Amino acid sequence: DSGRPLLIPPAAPLTAQPETIAIAWKATPQAARALTAASAFLSMAKQIVVLTVAEDRRAPEEEADRLIAGLRWRGIPVSVRHLRAAAHSAPETLLSAAAEHAALLVMGGYGHSRLREWIFGGFTRHVLQGAAVPILMAH
Template structure:
């Protein structure tokens, strides 16, 4: 059970979905929700923009004033959304922490002492959102629940596990056990690979199903053959959509050193197209 859940509050309208997803992740239990709002340092941010040539022709002094106003407005919005959330949070306890720092580093620092980190897909563009997910996932060492575009209707109706015979997938399944054990249905999905004449996926999926059945009687496997003109990510998302998945569990695949992990094409495609929340572990 996740007893301590961390989530960022940016002050943007998308915060409402992150709050709803975190509340759903608490499974109706009296969990603690730690809400973190991170403000930019106006001087450091302005100097950074000026140094990178992204100041838009403004002077540093004017940029500092603009950033200060933006941060004051964002903090006010974050506090307002937090107050609204607390009024509806039921049995859960919640605290709001406001600090001035680098957002990614603050999320990592606070996330390392939480059971679960819930974040949104962002409103600053796909590359910005993916960059934040990569940094947090690589550094936090905790499961990351990425909210969908809309509030979840029922997180545990159908949990789909994107299974591959890898350590990343195994860690993701282990992290998701509080959800898997209480799900209405669990589907272990393997995707065929054209270049693999003998695929280990279905065999290891059968072993995983045998293990998960000890936790939940409603577990089954589904192997999707390669081909049909779809990429692996497209095949997975089609299967998850057909199964009416309410939560997707998968390992985080990428390349590069852990400190500088960059999502591979499969992971980026899934995150860009998944209409349901995605739980990942690296």
């Protein structure tokens, strides 16, 4: 709970400046902090892919519109992928898309009560355990 972002490497560490960066976007303070922490990486990227995951009936498209407009305004090439997944498979869906499109994943770290995490597992924990690319995360 330091309030600082973390750069979490996978088994194969990051060897160069990532040319393509994926942003796992959900309109939360954690995701906004991660985005701010990644600004140096983002400004040097050749391409940014914004990934949103619709769990069940939620439509994430509107949440990403302002982010995409802001990145484009700064002159950063950006594309978006709206992913659909059931809640239990959302982490795997996100990781698959990130590994396919990017050399770095930027995301917010979300937390729930310890009891809920123990019973249901946590999205963030699943992403961290299965990541094939480095993750820049803020909580």
